Amino acid sequence: MLIYPGMTMLDVIGPQNVLGLAGRTHLIWKSLDPVVSDTGVSLNPSGTFATCPRDVDVLFVPGATNNNALMQDEETLAFLREFEASARYITSVCTGSLLLGAAGLLKGYSSTCHWAYMDILRDLGIEASNERVHRDRNRFSGGGVTAGIDFGLTLLSELRGEELARTIQLGLQYSPEPPFVSGLPHEAGPEITRNMLGLIHGVIEEGREIARNVSRRNGSQSG
Secondary structure (H helix, E strand, C coil), X not given: CECCCCECHHHHHHHHHHHHCCCCCCCEECCCCCEECCCCCXXXXXXXXXXXXXXXXXXXXXXXXXXXXXXXXXXHHHHHHCCCCCCCEEEEEXXXXXXXXXXXXXXXXXXXXXXXXXXXXXXXXXXXXXXXEEEECCEEEECCCCHHHHHHHHHHHHHHCHHHHXXXXXXXXXXXXXXXXXXXXXXXXXXXXXXXXXXXXXXXXXXXXXXXXXXXXXXXXHC
């Protein structure tokens, strides 16, 4: 499980809570220094790029409100590419799919991500899905933030069977009853959607430009 400064904590903790109850997880960054999330909460890495085992079942990448800089960070992208042939499953939640796309790991695959960042995914040349949890062969992806628990349970069912996944779901008492029906644009309505997009407009525009540059560069390299 890649972790990085500015990540959305729940993107990591939701899947880790599910998968960590059924197996061993590694929280990996460039150093062992605490990694501060986008809300100021820190998470301690368990290993680094240099020490992370490569014979893992799953490569997982969480998202962030703004991971534009990491989409251009060659050290991180090169690390992710190392798992293309070895990991059984290459996965993400939220905008983690943008990092997989920038690394070239979604070429020829479809993926989902947070609804507000779908155009960046498309600018990377990736077919975007609106599903909460999406699978394309051995690529699993979850939508925005809270979809990480659904993603984790879906992936755990694939790895260890439905019975264990259902048992852990019960243990987590995961039976959501949100106080509002406002989790997607069509549910929230146009005014709240505009408010939300206004908060991240600059991030989206910058991300789209980065994605187009990455796509052009990757296309040039493959040609």
